[in-house]
Amino acid sequence: MRRTQILHAFDGIRVWQQGDKRAPHKSLLVLLALGRMQRGESPVVEFSQIDTPLKNLINEFGPSGAGQNRHFPFWHLATDVDGGIWSLTGPPSILQRPRGSTPTLTELRQHHIAGGFSADVQAAFQHDPGLIQEVARRILDAHFPETLHTDILEAVGLSLADNNMARSAGTEYKSRNRDPQFRERVLRAYEYRCCVCGYDLRLGQQTIGLEAAHIKWFQAGGPDVENNGLALCALHHKIFDLGAFTVDPSNFRVVFSQHVAGHNLTGQTLLSRHGSEILPPTKSGVPTQP
Numbered sequence: 001m002r003r004t005q006i007l008h009a010f011d012g013i014r015v016w017q018q019g020d021k022r023a024p025h026k027s028l029l030v031l032l033a034l035g036r037m038q039r040g041e042s043p044v045v046e047f048s049q050i051d052t053p054l055k056n057l058i059n060e061f062g063p064s065g066a067g068q069n070r071h072f073p074f075w076h077l078a079t080d081v082d083g084g085i086w087s088l089t090g091p092p093s094i095l096q097r098p099r100g101s102t103p104t105l106t107e108l109r110q111h112h113i114a115g116g117f118s119a120d121v122q123a124a125f126q127h128d129p130g131l132i133q134e135v136a137r138r139i140l141d142a143h144f145p146e147t148l149h150t151d152i153l154e155a156v157g158l159s160l161a162d163n164n165m166a167r168s169a170g171t172e173y174k175s176r177n178r179d180p181q182f183r184e185r186v187l188r189a190y191e192y193r194c195c196v197c198g199y200d201l202r203l204g205q206q207t208i209g210l211e212a213a214h215i216k217w218f219q220a221g222g223p224d225v226e227n228n229g230l231a232l233c234a235l236h237h238k239i240f241d242l243g244a245f246t247v248d249p250s251n252f253r254v255v256f257s258q259h260v261a262g263h264n265l266t267g268q269t270l271l272s273r274h275g276s277e278i279l280p281p282t283k284s285g286v287p288t289q290p
């Protein structure tokens with residue numbers, strides 16, 4: 001397979017989405033497998049061997065409790081994505097099932113079903129290690145907010161150290177344009193304060209640790225406009241993107257996930273914001289009532 005064909009095939013990975021809920025299971029499995037490939041580990045692996053890391057990864061970066069569905073990407077990556085990037089091995093009684101009938105977790109383990117990048121893709125990665133990084137970067141850009149990129153890379157043990165080389169290697173890839181003024185407009189609208197906790201630390205004249213968050217992830221099609229923005233401190237931004245809390249658009253109140261728990265003072269202080277209104281922006285229409 002040529003480089004462009006491979007990039008195109010990985011770009012075709014779809015994220016299941018319903019309303020604001022997203023399930024990037026396949027992207028996370030691919031990143032996990034890319035990490036293994038980069039480290040020179042066996043490119044084909046039995047499901048039972050990556051069961052636990054895959055579960056942890058999906059639980060951390062997918063919706064709450066999503067790790068219980070980790071068998072879906074392992075199976076469907078081979079059947080749903082055109083271009084043959086993922087292949088499975090195991091007894092025909094399992095592999096020849098219709099596309100829709102996903103084996104259970106137990107079946108995948110008991111029948112020693114193994115999966116990994118197809119032989120073509122493996123050969124391309126071995127020939128051009130920069131391609132691993134290019135695919136990883138495109139998946140991160142397409143499916144996850146920037147606040148999570150470093151954490152995900154660390155979790156799967158992938159290094160993008162030579163990323164600039166990969167970029168200059170010549171591909172047709174272009175990121176969706178970002179509005180460079182978005183951050184400044186959002187921070188100004190919220191008077192340079194975290195709209196959840198009021199954090200407003202400055203170093204000299206410079207605002208520090210304050211970020212403009214997208215209410216709807218940019219990667220989910222959320223636009224760079226103020227009414228899709230919140231000014232959040234780095235901690236609130238990170239846990240917002242991880243799904244620890246949302247802001248109810250009908251009343252601008254903070255709603256923490258029922259799965260979040262914390263016992264020390266900092267955790268308790270964070271959770272005590274549950275149900276409280278965010279600080280209002282100064283400019284009208286930011287954010288707007290639905």
Ligand SMILES: [Zn+2]
Binds near residue numbers: 196233234
């Ligand atoms: Zn905050």
